[in-house]
Amino acid sequence: MENTIFENDKKYIANTYGRFPVAVKSGKGSIIYDVEGKRYIDMGSGIATNAFGLCDDEWNKAITDQLGEYAHVSNLYYSEPQVKLAKLLCEKTGMKKVFFGNSGAEANEGAIKAARKYASDNGKPSQKIITLINSFHGRTITTLSATGQDVFHTNFGPFTEGFEYAPANDIAAIKAMMFKDGKVDCAAVMVELVQGEGGVLELSQEYVKELYALCKENDILFIVDEVQTGNGRTGTLYCFEQYGILPDIVTTAKGLGGGLPIGAVMLGAKVENTLSAGTHGSTFGGNPVCAAGAYSIISRIDNKLLLEVQAKNMYIIEELGKLPGVENISGKGLMLGIKTKKPAKEVISACIASGVLVLSAKDKVRLLPALNIPMDILKEAVEIIAAAINN
Numbered sequence: 001m002e003n004t005i006f007e008n009d010k011k012y013i014a015n016t017y018g019r020f021p022v023a024v025k026s027g028k029g030s031i032i033y034d035v036e037g038k039r040y041i042d043m044g045s046g047i048a049t050n051a052f053g054l055c056d057d058e059w060n061k062a063i064t065d066q067l068g069e070y071a072h073v074s075n076l077y078y079s080e081p082q083v084k085l086a087k088l089l090c091e092k093t094g095m096k097k098v099f100f101g102n103s104g105a106e107a108n109e110g111a112i113k114a115a116r117k118y119a120s121d122n123g124k125p126s127q128k129i130i131t132l133i134n135s136f137h138g139r140t141i142t143t144l145s146a147t148g149q150d151v152f153h154t155n156f157g158p159f160t161e162g163f164e165y166a167p168a169n170d171i172a173a174i175k176a177m178m179f180k181d182g183k184v185d186c187a188a189v190m191v192e193l194v195q196g197e198g199g200v201l202e203l204s205q206e207y208v209k210e211l212y213a214l215c216k217e218n219d220i221l222f223i224v225d226e227v228q229t230g231n232g233r234t235g236t237l238y239c240f241e242q243y244g245i246l247p248d249i250v251t252t253a254k255g256l257g258g259g260l261p262i263g264a265v266m267l268g269a270k271v272e273n274t275l276s277a278g279t280h281g282s283t284f285g286g287n288p289v290c291a292a293g294a295y296s297i298i299s300r301i302d303n304k305l306l307l308e309v310q311a312k313n314m315y316i317i318e319e320l321g322k323l324p325g326v327e328n329i330s331g332k333g334l335m336l337g338i339k340t341k342k343p344a345k346e347v348i349s350a351c352i353a354s355g356v357l358v359l360s361a362k363d364k365v366r367l368l369p370a371l372n373i374p375m376d377i378l379k380e381a382v383e384i385i386a387a388a389i390n391n
């Protein structure tokens with residue numbers, strides 16, 4: 001059966017993914033079974049989407065209850081699951097309004113549109129948005145344009161104009177791009193606080209604080225892409241909390257839906273009314289089933305769970321950090337990148353063979369387990385990962 005799936009996938013599905021040789025049959029929590037009945041511990045949670053693992057009971061109930069009411073209505077009508085979720089997100093973050101889309105890229109498109117419209121509404125001299133080198137903001141042409149990695153820029157031009165890339169953690173360099181002849185020369189700055197696809201690289205506290213202050217003083221919008229870092233992943237509900245800032249726009253997706261597609265653009269006080277009627281929209285955005293699932297996720301990311309995420313972070317760093325085969329570990333919470341002496345590819349293959357699904361980010365082994373992964377299962381996974389690194 002497995003071979004037929006592999007062959008038919010290759011034959012009928014656009015070959016855009018370098019897939020691992022695992023055909024998933026079912027899962028529960030942090031355990032996945034493949035079509036041959038092999039058991040895996042899931043240390044990737046669908047790239048940080050299955051916040052509470054697979055087939056989480058409460059999440060399942062929330063979405064099936066909503067399916068029994070209605071699966072979709074047009075955004076031309078009011079929908080309670082969307083309203084409940086937006087209210088919860090605003091209350092928990094201090095943001096003012098939410099626009100819902102279906103993915104991270106779409107959320108970032110919305111943020112970029114909001115930033116440009118804010119600049120236009122306020123007669124700003126520049127529509128330029130500065131992002132960081134090594135960032136990742138999505139796969140649409142505009143979010144690819146925002147992505148500061150040349151590897152993504154071959155073959156797909158012409159690109160959306162108006163983006164410039166600054167080196168991360170270098171305040172002088174970005175400042176030189178933000179101002180021209182002493183005057184503001186950009187509309188917004190957009191950053192990931194921990195660059196995920198770029199290799200799990202954190203922005204420093206000083207850099208973010210200085211950059212945020214510069215933006216605030218000069219009415220430049222500060223946009224944080226929390227598509228991956230959000231929703232409890234880094235040990236706080238949103239990563240920006242750890243930097244003592246309140247961004248003008250926060251985008252998120254991945255873990256928000258707990259395994260169903262939903263993205264959100266959270267708009268702060270400055271831009272809460274920028275996207276006015278008719279200026280933006282989405283047919284499926286904020287789908288009631290996805291929104292009901294997301295509500296069940298966000299309402300359960302409480303202090304107790306976040307402390308567990310932080311404790312698991314320390315456990316993993318302690319156990320793997322002491323291995324001679326590990327050069328360093330970066331990241332926050334349960335978003336970790338392990339630089340191994342051995343090529344990451346070899347470690348990942350060995351892990352898969354031994355029943356642990358891990359990911360990569362650039363040259364690192366990346367761990368993104370479910371936030372609620374049970375401690376005994378995490379221990380089992382860490383032992384297997386350690387063996388894969390050492391052998």
Ligand SMILES: *Cc1c(COP(=O)(O)O)cnc(C)c1O
Nearest residue numbers: 103104105136137138196227228
């Ligand atoms: C995954 C990711 C995206 C893109 O999200 P999609 O849902 O795949 O469109 C954007 N930004 C960051 C930081 C991401 O990690």
